Amino acid sequence: MAARRQYEELARQLSAIGAVKRGLGRVLPHECPAGSAAVLTLLDRHGEMRMSRLAELLAIDMSVTSRHVAHVAERGWIDRSPDPADKRSRILRLTPAGQDMLAELSERYMNALVHYLADWSDDEVDQLNTLLGRLRTSFGDCRPVSAAQAAPAAPPTSAAPPAPPPPPTPLVEQTTRTPV
Numbered sequence: 773m774a775a776r777r778q779y780e781e782l783a784r785q786l787s788a789i790g791a792v793k794r795g796l797g798r799v800l801p802h803e804c805p806a807g808s809a810a811v812l813t814l815l816d817r818h819g820e821m822r823m824s825r826l827a828e829l830l831a832i833d834m835s836v837t838s839r840h841v842a843h844v845a846e847r848g849w850i851d852r853s854p855d856p857a858d859k860r861s862r863i864l865r866l867t868p869a870g871q872d873m874l875a876e877l878s879e880r881y882m883n884a885l886v887h888y889l890a891d892w893s894d895d896e897v898d899q900l901n902t903l904l905g906r907l908r909t910s911f912g913d914c915r916p917v918s919a920a921q922a923a924p925a926a927p928p929t930s931a932a933p934p935a936p937p938p939p940p941t942p943l944v945e946q947t948t949r950t951p952v
Contacts, residue, residue, distance in 0.1 A: 779868070781902060795882055795888070797884075799880040800880065800921075801877075801880075803847065806849075807840040808840055808844045808849075809845070809877050810830060811850070812840060812850070812866065812870055814829050814830065815866045815870070816866055820863050820865035821863070821864055823837055823861070823862060823864060824861075826841070846870070847873075848867055848869045848870075849866070849867060849869050849870035850865060851864070853869050
């Protein structure tokens with residue numbers, strides 16, 4: 773198990789990822805902010821779905837999801853059609869224009885990563901991909917966990933007393949502050 777100082781540094785590094793995400797967000801077209809890009813990406817990855825499922829995948833409130841959906845629907849990037857199983861609900865699906873926007877977003881993101889990681893070796897990029905994938909797998913679907921689930925596992929027995937657990941860190945921190 774890693775030492776406490778390693779987890780503290782990891783927490784700082786993950787907090788600073790917000791700056792990376794903001795930098796990548798600057799490459800998005802003005803008409804397609806990050807929330808809209810997330811809607812398009814999830815519909816592409818998971819296929820058509822109800823708005824409630826989209827809100828669940830985005831891990832945001834239904835009212836916020838509704839605003840994002842309205843934005844992309846107004847631009848013709850998605851279609852909202854009645855759900856045959858429940859006429860009160862809508863099924864969301866990408867349109868060809870939405871696929872085109874996704875292709876543009878992908879190209880912009882890739883070009884930004886090529887620019888920012890130009891001095892990284894192929895092996896370093898592969899390592900980052902592997903470790904980020906493993907981190908995501910460790911966190912699962914990132915839904916809030918109970919206090920019991922968040923409690924650290926009992927350390928192995930040893931002669932030295934165990935270090936106190938670190939204070940809980942929120943799973944998702946939404947802030948506009950730049951970490952120190």
